[in-house]
Amino acid sequence: MKISKRANVAPFYAMEILKTANEMADGGAEIMHMETGEPVSGAPAKVIAAAHAALDGARLGYTEAEGDPKLRARIAQHYADYYGRIVAPEQVAVTIGASGGLLLAFLAAFDAGERIAMAEPSYPAYRNTLAALGLEVVGLPAGPETRFQPTVELLRALEKPIHGLIIASPSNPTGTMIPRPEFEAIVKYCDAEGIRIISDEIYHGITYGERAETILAYGGKAIVANGFSKYFAMTGWRLGWLILPPDLVRPAELLAQNMFVSPPALAQYAAVTAFDCRAELDANVARYAENLKILQRALPQAGFGDLAPSDGAFYVYADVSRLTNDSQDFCREMLKATGVAATPGIDFDTARGSRYVRISFATDNATVARAADALIQWLAPENA
Ligand SMILES: Cc1ncc(COP(=O)(O)O)c(C=O)c1O
Known part of the structure; x- marks a missing residue:
């Protein structure tokens, strides 16, 4: 067969x-x-206590496809508190892990056959998920001289145009961050070239020197992917989120309704407390x-x-x-x-x-x- x-x-x-x-x-x-x-x-202990309370008290049915309104509002608030950035709750889509968010972002932003670049080395699921969706993966050979991260120079050196770029700062597997001036230059370059950036910010909160800045600080039309698995230490709860630019809010909502119906309710009700831990x-x-x-x-x-x-x-x-x-x-x-x-x-x-x-x-x-x-x-x- x-x-x-x-x-x-x-x-x-x-x-x-x-x-x-x-x-x-x-x-x-x-x-x-x-x-x-x-x-x-x-x-964290408070999240576990909130989950116990939700098990006893809530119905645990489907939530809205883009997530429970309370959690979306709490995530938007996190952007104001932690980064000093205004994010509207409507821009937040709660997803099944950052993995579900990345899948949703790829589907909402790109058509089959389009070319998406990323540093090599990168988290393997980017490459493998894009390939499974019929997108072309374009590796940027990034070594120690660029902290294993993409640069405008590496993007300029590509022979054919690209439609998207995935960045992660800090990155998996290297833990390196993109220096701020380079980060800003990448956003500027991609905006000018019409390249949609997906910024995987799942390691934010876990830094050993300078704090990681969200791509939203540099303007542009990027999609942010983040989640509760790393800093919040909630891998098995399978919860993440996207911050979507306005033009992708509705497309992502329609896809999420059809593909996932709803992120897990219990995890969502508990995760609202994670930001207080x-x-x-x-x-x-x-x-x-x-x-x-x-x-x-x-x-x-x-x-x-x-x-x-x-x-x-x-x-x-x-x-x-x-x-x-x-x-x-x-x-x-x-x-x-x-x-x-x-x-x-x-x-x-x-x-x-x-x-x-x-x-x-x-x-x-x-x-x-x-x-x-x-x-x-x-x-x-x-x-x-
Ligand atoms: C860079 C990166 N993005 C996304 C994920 C997936 O995270 P989640 O558990 O939220 O699906 C991982 C997990 O290792 C990761 O390292």
Whole structure:
């Protein structure tokens, strides 16, 4: 029987490593999970209490397709409080994770066959979802010299016009941010060229120096994608949002009505309280900052090469070309020898990913410290 060609997407190697790591754990091995970008802390206490109350008191039927009005208003308020930007609640579409938001944004903004650019390396779901929708993915070869981020120069160098650009600052897998002047220049260039930007801001709130600025600060007609999975530590609640420019509000609403009917009601009623949990959530970020310091000390001692500057998110993207020419094989060997699970760069960059490894540090300090010791012991026991 027929199977669509679009279903033939690349695997997510992080999940394959996770599977092997879980099998090893079942066999009694001690595993340090640093392969997936998932906070170990779980949702803030107030969100959990609100969910209990909603279970007991609310009907939990469908909400409006673009989300419960209270949550949309609370998200709009967040833009005023956190960024000092005015967003109308009507511009907010609550989605099934940022993943659902990205899908909705791609469908609302682009037609099949159009060309969408992104840095290589990037979060693999961009590439694979666009491909499944029949859009052409245009990789911008972004290396350490541009903090692994797009630049106007890289956009200008493209031979054929593009219709869209995806940016993420801080980025997955590198944690790097686009410097403000470059960010502004990219928005200006894209506006002039009629290129729609989708700004994935899901790592906002998790930064280790300068705070991340929303693309809305630079004007333009960008779509913002964000969600509750990272800073808010609510991965399994499957809730995200888009901030839509006025011309895309109605198209996105029509698509959401048909494709999703409604985002999950229970998660929405609870998530309204998430914005009032800053102290608890900032404590998570302080823990990530400590983890980053541990890795920045240990990885060079173990023999890893350059680490991308982790401005935010919870990843270290390390050059391992001194140690291997096949990072997938290296990750398998590392898991077997040390119990440390990490993701090969080929997940994020099909061209140069075999020389990089992504290590997620969204976990507790003790796990990261144990992983650091194990890596030094494995690769450079003389430094142990
Ligand atoms: C850059 C980026 N965007 C989007 C997502 C998807 O997030 P969600 O759980 O909200 O669907 C992830 C998850 O890892 C991510 O790293």
